[in-house]
Amino acid sequence: MVDQMKTLDDYKKAYKNSVENPKDFWGKQAENFVWYKKWDNVLDWNFNEPNVKWFEGGKLNITENCLDRHLDSRGDKTALIWVSNELDGEDKKYTYRELHTEVNRFANGLKSKGIKKGDRVVFYMPMVPELMIGMLACARIGAIHSIVFAGFSSQALADRVQDAEAKMIICSDFNNRGAKKIPVKAVVDNAIKMGCTSVETVVVHKNTGAEVEWNENLDIYLHDLTANVDDYCKPEEMDAEDPLFILYTSGSTGKPKGVVHTTGGYMVYTAYTFKNVFQYQEDDIYWCTADIGWITGHSYITYGPLLEGATTMMFEGVPTYPDAGRFWEIVQKYKVNQFYTAPTAIRALMAKGDDFVDKYDLSSLKVLGTVGEPINEEAWIWYFEKVGRRSIPIVDTWWQTETGGIMISPLPLITDMRPTFASYPLPGIQTILVDTEGNTIEENEVEGLLCVKHPWPGILRTTWGDHKRCKQTYFSAFPELYFTGDAARRDEDGRYRIIGRVDDVLNVSGHRIGTAEVENAINETPGVVESAVVGYPHDIKGQGIYAFVITKGKISDEAEFKKLVANTVRTEIGPIAKPDIIQLVSGLPKTRSGKIMRRILRKIATGDMSNLGDISTLLNPEIVEEIKRKAKNK
Numbered sequence: 001m002v003d004q005m006k007t008l009d010d011y012k013k014a015y016k017n018s019v020e021n022p023k024d025f026w027g028k029q030a031e032n033f034v035w036y037k038k039w040d041n042v043l044d045w046n047f048n049e050p051n052v053k054w055f056e057g058g059k060l061n062i063t064e065n066c067l068d069r070h071l072d073s074r075g076d077k078t079a080l081i082w083v084s085n086e087l088d089g090e091d092k093k094y095t096y097r098e099l100h101t102e103v104n105r106f107a108n109g110l111k112s113k114g115i116k117k118g119d120r121v122v123f124y125m126p127m128v129p130e131l132m133i134g135m136l137a138c139a140r141i142g143a144i145h146s147i148v149f150a151g152f153s154s155q156a157l158a159d160r161v162q163d164a165e166a167k168m169i170i171c172s173d174f175n176n177r178g179a180k181k182i183p184v185k186a187v188v189d190n191a192i193k194m195g196c197t198s199v200e201t202v203v204v205h206k207n208t209g210a211e212v213e214w215n216e217n218l219d220i221y222l223h224d225l226t227a228n229v230d231d232y233c234k235p236e237e238m239d240a241e242d243p244l245f246i247l248y249t250s251g252s253t254g255k256p257k258g259v260v261h262t263t264g265g266y267m268v269y270t271a272y273t274f275k276n277v278f279q280y281q282e283d284d285i286y287w288c289t290a291d292i293g294w295i296t297g298h299s300y301i302t303y304g305p306l307l308e309g310a311t312t313m314m315f316e317g318v319p320t321y322p323d324a325g326r327f328w329e330i331v332q333k334y335k336v337n338q339f340y341t342a343p344t345a346i347r348a349l350m351a352k353g354d355d356f357v358d359k360y361d362l363s364s365l366k367v368l369g370t371v372g373e374p375i376n377e378e379a380w381i382w383y384f385e386k387v388g389r390r391s392i393p394i395v396d397t398w399w400q401t402e403t404g405g406i407m408i409s410p411l412p413l414i415t416d417m418r419p420t421f422a423s424y425p426l427p428g429i430q431t432i433l434v435d436t437e438g439n440t441i442e443e444n445e446v447e448g449l450l451c452v453k454h455p456w457p458g459i460l461r462t463t464w465g466d467h468k469r470c471k472q473t474y475f476s477a478f479p480e481l482y483f484t485g486d487a488a489r490r491d492e493d494g495r496y497r498i499i500g501r502v503d504d505v506l507n508v509s510g511h512r513i514g515t516a517e518v519e520n521a522i523n524e525t526p527g528v529v530e531s532a533v534v535g536y537p538h539d540i541k542g543q544g545i546y547a548f549v550i551t552k553g554k555i556s557d558e559a560e561f562k563k564l565v566a567n568t569v570r571t572e573i574g575p576i577a578k579p580d581i582i583q584l585v586s587g588l589p590k591t592r593s594g595k596i597m598r599r600i601l602r603k604i605a606t607g608d609m610s611n612l613g614d615i616s617t618l619l620n621p622e623i624v625e626e627i628k629r630k631a632k633n634k
């Protein structure tokens, strides 16, 4: 098991050591795992290419470390508690031994369909145990999983399957989500029709048991795949730098990119951060409410907890079904010790009133966590007072799909807390703030661009199929630095407060959405000439999506047309990217070189129209008046 810091002194020593001797520091953490062959070199790196290699030459399998190595000491310990969408549903528990068997059987099933090391397998599934079992089964045989959040549309799914050239898709028949039943397999069928030619097999997990269309050439039920397989599958020997998974994430331009994480470094980093940020103790029950389709679910539902032999929970449903007390009902029922969720969920529950939280016994809780977006002070205080009953620490964890694990966070009862501050960088994380020219900002209380100057084991290695794009996006803004895309400010004690994205990436209910993606989708609507999408502050979602749309000629039924635009976005990306506000305009403010002036649109969308700055240099300054007049947030 990796080290666990217990005191402020431990943190200070670990931080200092990690900066002065990064190889020693991470080499020691890595010693705690099972390696088939030890590494030759802890770290080799440059941020120019970029080329980062951790534990080069080391051979291992991450599932050996998540499962096999716990069998002697924790074979009968509960590894996974799965909580059903229904209040009276049948929850499920898996011991480490049972989870091991399920993963091995699934892995043998994959092999029987010709899946081997290096092949890509896409998952499009709800929050069911088979998703966790399936991702681990891939890791067992060295296949690269790419999990697509099951709220994405067929088009978005097809884009990702094609980019990854996946050989297999694994899905469910239907998905239970709150009061809804969502046809998951039908979305996959549609994606296949869009030309996913690399796909040889579609594995269908019988979830609700409802009837689905069947394609004899491709489809097989999961229970048939694993009907006659062995209970043991020898783990594939992976190189430390072999890819473990691809996870697509939105950026400021074009289509989402496939962030690639590799095996050894990701393993060491997720285990270390899990154990320290949540201060996990052997008999604790840990619950992260994220979806496994996002990085938070990868690192802190599956890998981090299982690597540390924890009991991890997985919830199928939503926070407001059957009512806004559901989270707290589950915390009470399972005596949850660590609870990790997103600010958007906290704000949504806060808005439903205190009665839903007051009536439950939450005395088991020891640590509360948040992730995904800046938490506003009001939500932080509500979380602290109502859920934490003023007595337990909150960890506001800042990190990204690209960082693999938590980067900046308080350590519960070890470092102090300041509401809305993600606080201190974890050991191994050398954060700095720079100005737009790349000069280091030494002073405190000054806003700057958040960068990291030394690699940590969980850093992304590349973007799938396009290494240039990785360099361009993260390592080109400032030489020798990893650029996060976020602005931040540091207080006099060294705590960081994350301000938010400085690029064209929106954060809507904790979901990362590129404005360019939404614009491309809107532009697919017949009758649309051009569009510009910006974010605006939204009480519950953090940010809402505001779309300015130029149409071909006059639209007779504006309401109907806006519905059409919204539906196109739903089809192209998924419901999470649907604009909250659509304003039809006759033009967009542009510079003389033809660039849309988003700065002006952002202000108008926010309702902050008094000071739009100098607009005289625009190609079409007169358009600003028209847009202001019809703006929706005034």
Ligand code: 7RM
Binding pocket: 249, 294, 295, 296, 370, 371, 372, 373, 374, 375, 396, 397, 398, 399, 400, 401, 402, 422, 484, 485, 486, 498, 499, 500, 501, 507, 510, 511, 512
């Ligand atoms: C884990 C995750 C990453 C972006 C990131 C930030 C924002 C995440 C916080 C936060 C303020 C936080 N991965 N973000 N955590 N902002 N405080 N604690 O969310 O790739 O989906 O998003 O999310 O802007 O760059 S992500």
